[in-house]
Amino acid sequence: MEYSGPTSLYIDGDWVDAESDATIETHDPATEELYATVACAGESDVDAAVEAATDAAARGSEWRTMGPSERGQLLNAMADAIEDRKDEITLVESHDNGKTPFEAGMEVQMVIDTFRYYAGWTDKVTGDYNPVPGQRVNYTTREPLGVTGHIVPWNYPFQLAGRSLAPALACGNSAVLKPSSQTPLSALYYGLAAEAAGLPDGVVNVVPGTGSGAGSAVASHPDVEHVTFTGSTEIGKRVMADAAQNVTGVTLELGGKGPNIVFPDADLDAAAKGVHYGIFMNAGQMCWAGSRLLVHEDVAGELVEKIVQRAESTPLGSGIDDDGRMGPVVSESHQADILEYISIGTDEGATIACGGGRPADKEDGYFVEPTVLTDVTNDMTVAREEIFGPVLSVIEFDDQDEAIEIANDSPYGLLAGIWTNGLSRAHQVAGALDYGMVSVNEYPVTFPQTPFGGTKQSGHGREQGEEAVREFTQAKNINLNIH
Numbered sequence: 001m002e003y004s005g006p007t008s009l010y011i012d013g014d015w016v017d018a019e020s021d022a023t024i025e026t027h028d029p030a031t032e033e034l035y036a037t038v039a040c041a042g043e044s045d046v047d048a049a050v051e052a053a054t055d056a057a058a059r060g061s062e063w064r065t066m067g068p069s070e071r072g073q074l075l076n077a078m079a080d081a082i083e084d085r086k087d088e089i090t091l092v093e094s095h096d097n098g099k100t101p102f103e104a105g106m107e108v109q110m111v112i113d114t115f116r117y118y119a120g121w122t123d124k125v126t127g128d129y130n131p132v133p134g135q136r137v138n139y140t141t142r143e144p145l146g147v148t149g150h151i152v153p154w155n156y157p158f159q160l161a162g163r164s165l166a167p168a169l170a171c172g173n174s175a176v177l178k179p180s181s182q183t184p185l186s187a188l189y190y191g192l193a194a195e196a197a198g199l200p201d202g203v204v205n206v207v208p209g210t211g212s213g214a215g216s217a218v219a220s221h222p223d224v225e226h227v228t229f230t231g232s233t234e235i236g237k238r239v240m241a242d243a244a245q246n247v248t249g250v251t252l253e254l255g256g257k258g259p260n261i262v263f264p265d266a267d268l269d270a271a272a273k274g275v276h277y278g279i280f281m282n283a284g285q286m287c288w289a290g291s292r293l294l295v296h297e298d299v300a301g302e303l304v305e306k307i308v309q310r311a312e313s314t315p316l317g318s319g320i321d322d323d324g325r326m327g328p329v330v331s332e333s334h335q336a337d338i339l340e341y342i343s344i345g346t347d348e349g350a351t352i353a354c355g356g357g358r359p360a361d362k363e364d365g366y367f368v369e370p371t372v373l374t375d376v377t378n379d380m381t382v383a384r385e386e387i388f389g390p391v392l393s394v395i396e397f398d399d400q401d402e403a404i405e406i407a408n409d410s411p412y413g414l415l416a417g418i419w420t421n422g423l424s425r426a427h428q429v430a431g432a433l434d435y436g437m438v439s440v441n442e443y444p445v446t447f448p449q450t451p452f453g454g455t456k457q458s459g460h461g462r463e464q465g466e467e468a469v470r471e472f473t474q475a476k477n478i479n480l481n482i483h
């Protein structure tokens with residue numbers, strides 16, 4: 001399929017070229033061929049987008065003064081516009097990122113659900129009445145922040161943009177969205193959706209560009225009131241420092257090294273299916289990938305055999321021409337990094353139970369075989385660092401306390417999985433894990449209604465659910481002396 005979607009920046013309701021005429025090329029990771037060329041925003045384009053967004057969210061603007069229910073209707077209209085183009089966005093995402101259409105379709109559906117969920121929030125953002133002493137009326141309202149910046153990675157380009165865009169808009173903010181230069185295409189469909197829904201100009205702006213160019217310009221802009229950054233921990237720290245120059249608030253959704261902890265009383269077939277899905281979906285390029293399997297020594301052999309069987313029978317392919325269930329990784333350099341991690345793993349003592357290289361039957365495309373490494377200990381590089389590819393590290397334990405200790409011994413704390421049929425054990429272990437999210441007998445899973453985010457170096461703040469309404473509004477206290 002040839003790309004026929006938007007290729008310009010979307011600023012103040014117009015489709016425009018970058019001021020410098022710079023462009024970005026994106027290649028289909030399954031074929032390595034050029035897929036599209038789009039405008040590449042620089043600092044002056046980000047300035048123009050922030051200026052448009054500032055006007056759009058100003059007190060007295062159409063967006064700021066419209067009734068909350070009307071704003072909700074516009075969010076629902078955006079969801080409708082995205083739904084109308086669901087098949088097109090799915091294929092664009094699949095070609096741009098390499099993921100299978102099945103996986104891309106899940107992303108688009110999650111965005112539709114998220115916009116509809118937050119459309120319902122617009123008229124439910126309430127304040128508080130405060131019982132203060134004396135003859136006073138004292139209350140707190142929640143106001144929009146103003147302009148919000150959204151910097152998004154390449155692994156779930158459409159979904160991660162929508163995850164913060166929907167609540168920001170629901171709360172009355174205006175947005176500047178900066179997708180990854182590796183996957184800039186699907187974000188531009190938010191411009192089309194805003195147009196189709198009839199949002200006022202400047203409420204949604206989309207500026208594809210590089211991280212050091214447009215990304216840094218968004219994070220350090222004095223008129224951006226909040227930055228939601230989803231990406232690596234390394235760049236997240238830089239974004240936090242840039243934002244600090246202007247005391248700009250940040251939500252950081254960063255890396256992970258998720259443990260899936262399997263106890264001997266678990267349903268091993270269900271666990272094998274969940275662990276396989278949790279590491280090989282999206283070719284393992286997930287912040288919340290269950291990249292460490294912590295398994296009780298009594299069932300380790302049986303469980304690993306089941307996972308290896310599934311891994312070896314996973315058909316690889318983009319899914320457009322084949323019936324692929326796992327696509328390529330995003331780029332040649334990322335493929336090289338993943339293969340390097342596997343070799344570091346074996347150098348440090350891990351054993352390859354399956355996979356370990358490029359598939360012999362794939363001449364083109366940045367494919368990596370689904371790989372399972374056994375004999376891993378938690379101090380090895382493959383257990384500590386985020387590989388961000390289809391590589392599962394298997395670590396054995398012999399009791400519950402040891403499992404908890406290994407799970408918590410990580411710089412990250414995003415999502416942890418527990419597999420057990422013991423009700424008490426499930427609650428005991430869930431309570432003891434230093435993670436922002438824990439899932440029992442299912443992995444990974446999240447919903448627009450539930451908070452998403454991590455502890456430690458996995459991030460700061462929470463997305464989704466009511467938590468995001470707090471992140472995208474600020475409290476204002478008003479006191480009246482009524483003597």
Ligand code: NAD
Nearest residue numbers: 152153154179180210211215216231232235253254255287
């Ligand atoms: P990345 O950090 O390289 O880039 C993320 C985004 O930041 C891109 O848009 C990039 O252009 C931009 N960027 C780069 N340098 C910048 C700078 N100096 N200032 C501002 N912006 C800059 O991450 P990536 O390789 O695109 O994505 C993979 C990472 O994202 C992994 O670590 C993964 O765990 C993480 N991630 C986290 C979540 C989550 O919700 N916690 C979700 C998905 C991915």
